[in-house]
Amino acid sequence: MANQVFCDISISTDGYVAGPGQTAEKPFGDGPVDGLHAWMFDTPDENKAEIDQVVAAGAFVMGRNMFGPGRSEWDLSWKGWWGDNSRKPLAMEGGTTFTFVTDGIKSALDQAREAAGDRAVAIAGGAATVNQYLAAGLIDEIRTHIAPVTVGAGERLFDGVPPLSLEIIAVRGASLATHISYHVLH
Amino acid sequence: MANQVFCDISISTDGYVAGPGQTAEKPFGDGPVDGLHAWMFDTPDENKAEIDQVVAAGAFVMGRNMFGPGRSEWDLSWKGWWGDNSRKPLAMEGGTTFTFVTDGIKSALDQAREAAGDRAVAIAGGAATVNQYLAAGLIDEIRTHIAPVTVGAGERLFDGVPPLSLEIIAVRGASLATHISYHVLH
Numbered sequence: 001m002a003n004q005v006f007c008d009i010s011i012s013t014d015g016y017v018a019g020p021g022q023t024a025e026k027p028f029g030d031g032p033v034d035g036l037h038a039w040m041f042d043t044p045d046e047n048k049a050e051i052d053q054v055v056a057a058g059a060f061v062m063g064r065n066m067f068g069p070g071r072s073e074w075d076l077s078w079k080g081w082w083g084d085n086s087r088k089p090l091a092m093e094g095g096t097t098f099t100f101v102t103d104g105i106k107s108a109l110d111q112a113r114e115a116a117g118d119r120a121v122a123i124a125g126g127a128a129t130v131n132q133y134l135a136a137g138l139i140d141e142i143r144t145h146i147a148p149v150t151v152g153a154g155e156r157l158f159d160g161v162p163p164l165s166l167e168i169i170a171v172r173g174a175s176l177a178t179h180i181s182y183h184v185l186h
Numbered sequence: 187m188a189n190q191v192f193c194d195i196s197i198s199t200d201g202y203v204a205g206p207g208q209t210a211e212k213p214f215g216d217g218p219v220d221g222l223h224a225w226m227f228d229t230p231d232e233n234k235a236e237i238d239q240v241v242a243a244g245a246f247v248m249g250r251n252m253f254g255p256g257r258s259e260w261d262l263s264w265k266g267w268w269g270d271n272s273r274k275p276l277a278m279e280g281g282t283t284f285t286f287v288t289d290g291i292k293s294a295l296d297q298a299r300e301a302a303g304d305r306a307v308a309i310a311g312g313a314a315t316v317n318q319y320l321a322a323g324l325i326d327e328i329r330t331h332i333a334p335v336t337v338g339a340g341e342r343l344f345d346g347v348p349p350l351s352l353e354i355i356a357v358r359g360a361s362l363a364t365h366i367s368y369h370v371l372h
Contacts, residue, residue, distance in 0.1 A: 013352060014343070014344035014347075144199070148351070149349065150344050151349055152344070152347065152349045158336050163336050163337055163338045165334070166335060168360075170359070171364050172357070178357050178364065180359070180364050
């Protein structure tokens with residue numbers, strides 16, 4: 001049986017995953033983007049169940065723009081935004097191996113499935129990557145974590161994705177986010 | 187003390203209030219828009235608390251595009267999309283008076299406050315009207331009812347609204363919508 005493919009993603013109340021103008025110093029771009037992930041970083045105990053679900057994945061697929069700010073030639077000295085201390089919330093503990101895939105999203109997913117063993121594969125982000133997987137019908141479950149802030153501009157979840165039918169699996173309100181899990185109906 | 191001003195609005199999971207191409211026959215435009223209000227019409231008992239909150243308003247402000255499909259000269263024979271039988275979910279029971287205001291959103295709100303007595307004023311929609319009131323800082327509480335469907339195009343809530351700080355008041359999951367109430371922090 002194929003691994004489950006899920007996506008956990010923090011979005012603003014107006015549907016943005018990041019603001020515009022991402023740089024090495026501002027991985028989430030401009031605007032009031034600190035609020036997007038406050039539920040994980042400021043209130044981890046309150047949101048332990050949701051964080052545990054993220055960490056349970058056996059492999060994570062991320063787009064190049066989530067890995068780093070570079071857009072053309074690779075900067076081989078860049079090792080990502082997550083230092084040793086910030087790896088845990090994204091399950092990037094010591095031992096993580098980044099595999100760089102340039103032959104498409106299906107190839108990346110196949111390699112992630114293999115690496116994941118019998119665990120789930122997480123499509124980690126950013127928006128453009130998640131949207132490609134959604135458009136291709138390759139995500140089984142999407143879990144939005146809706147922060148109580150609007151950003152107004154930037155990278156939008158679902159941008160360019162054909163209409164989807166979803167089924168609500170679970171909803172939980174926390175102080176800094178509303179967690180909604182959906183099955184993507186194919 | 188001024189009346190509370192709230193807004194209840196059904197949105198898709200990708201943030202649309204209506205699809206593109208509104209006509210008299212398709213008040214919510216094209217796309218899978220039937221799902222947006224299914225929570226009210228298909229499962230009213232499950233969502234009685236939320237519907238009761240809508241109906242509690244003393245006056246409703248709606249934009250011209252929500253009242254009807256006309257965009258230039260008034261069609262004086264048009265009396266709205268809500269016949270006698272479909273009025274109850276929007277609290278448009280017999281006796282409703284439509285007052286037509288053309289001198290701006292503040293004037294419309296002032297007139298609604300007067301009509302509402304000591305009850306709340308609801309900004310009923312559509313998206314362009316709600317967004318103007320949000321941008322002007324005139325809404326105290328917004329209640330999104332997020333349907334498990336994405337629409338992909340159309341009229342978006344929060345479009346053109348500067349970034350907002352919100353405070354989550356209440357969250358409730360139902361089978362066909364996730365209800366989130368926010369204070370708009372000014």
